Amino acid sequence: MNILLLPELDNEQTSFSITDLSQIKHVQQVLELKAGDGLKVGSLNGELGTAVIEAVSDTQLKLGSLNLNTMPPSKLDLTVVLALPRPKVLRRLIMDMTAIGVAEIILVNSYRTDKSYWQSPILSRIDEFVTEGLQQGVDTIAPNIQLKKRFKPFVEDELSLWAKDRSLVVAHPYSPLSFNAYIEQAGLPQVLCIGAEGGWIDYEVGLLQDNGCQPVNIGSRILRTEAAVNALCGRYL
Amino acid sequence: MNILLLPELDNEQTSFSITDLSQIKHVQQVLELKAGDGLKVGSLNGELGTAVIEAVSDTQLKLGSLNLNTMPPSKLDLTVVLALPRPKVLRRLIMDMTAIGVAEIILVNSYRTDKSYWQSPILSRIDEFVTEGLQQGVDTIAPNIQLKKRFKPFVEDELSLWAKDRSLVVAHPYSPLSFNAYIEQAGLPQVLCIGAEGGWIDYEVGLLQDNGCQPVNIGSRILRTEAAVNALCGRYL
DSSP states (O other): OOSEEEOSOOTTOOOEEEOOHHHHHIIIIISOOOTTOEEEEEETTSOEEEEEEEEEOSSOEEEEEEEEEEOOOOOOSOEEEEEOOOHHHHHHHHHHHHHHTOSEEEEEOOTTSOGGGGGOGGGGGHHHHHHHHHHHHTOOOOOEEEEESOHHHIIIIIIHHHTTTSOEEEEOTTOSSBHHHHHHHHOSOSEEEEOOTTOOOHHHHHHHHHTTEEEEBOOSOOOOHHHHHHHHHGGGO | OOSEEEOSOOTTOOOEEEOOHHHHHIIIIISOOOTTOEEEEEETTSOEEEEEEEEEOSSOEEEEEEEEEEOOOOOOSOEEEEEOOOHHHHHHHHHHHHHHTOSEEEEEOOTTSOGGGGGOGGGGGHHHHHHHHHHHHTOOOOOEEEEESOHHHIIIIIIHHHTTTSOEEEEOTTOSSBHHHHHHHHOSOSEEEEOOTTOOOHHHHHHHHHTTEEEEBOOSOOOOHHHHHHHHHGGGO
């Protein structure tokens, strides 16, 4: 946690009390801060700044001298369309994509997405992972996150329309065109479609391609979903 | 696991028995393969190829029709000097750097490396994480990994000599030069020095800089160590 994220506040507010137990625990046990210490904060959808701890107990953290004065960093011009991965890796993926500044995240069904993943209680905790990512990445603006449980209608009815004014690629190890060669010709694409463990099946790559996505490879090495997402998004930094 | 890594074999060998329980379990439970099924294999320090499962039990996996015929992918022209991180994240870091093809990994002490990390039993398991990384990344050549428990002598006596014929950068959020601007001018650096949680302290950045490392930033966002390593290494794909 590199900032403590507060709810939406107006810039004139100078004090605030936190009751989120995980935030209080982090401040006490990981950052080892106590009354009188300063820390970096941000207001959700607002500015970044500083505050001073006035008092801290196991259930409440009182902040004073709140000074919100810095705009959060810009988002990347990037939408990631990600095949819904195993619940276990979803937390870190949402956190990392949020921290690195992805503007929009679409979690989509795929052939290799087990049906049970859509029933996972982890999906109701996405906002929590976004907060973790904003606190890691020193940002206050949540990415726009959407869930699309039906792949074909999403690609044919929604993604196909984006192709009119945005550049789209799908990561696919068997594409003859490399991501580097694509970027040299066309610049960084605005939409990246990334499969989860096992990647996209040929039908899915074909449908994405028919609707405006250029398949690109990142070499013959196969990366964990998390590693691949960070390696691809790293190009935008 | 995208290949099953076998020990060093010569290319004429056509059968092999595996007794590594974690590999057997993975083949049975995750890949769900049985006698008669084919799978991708590689021979440590040798070639990639295919084999057929002749028999499988909980303690032995007999492979036949072994055909090693493909060279592993080239390594990246990249040494990563990484501040030794928490044991918990070391496994994934070694695995990811191996999978993405880093040629050399130097784990070095830093001010923010807790002394206890050097006593962790996880350090004796690095070979295991390398095997996982090779099996993930479809490679057979282990990276060269070294541990350097003393930062200053390592930087002054070893790293300083590299600067004669290699390009070195240190990732540091407060550097005015961006990684992108560095790459545009000088190409991809051959050595990346990356801090662990909390980053390098000023003294460390100063010492690295005095010994030939150019500090570069990747923006104001702060990434988890794993995310930063993958985001930086992704530039080399």
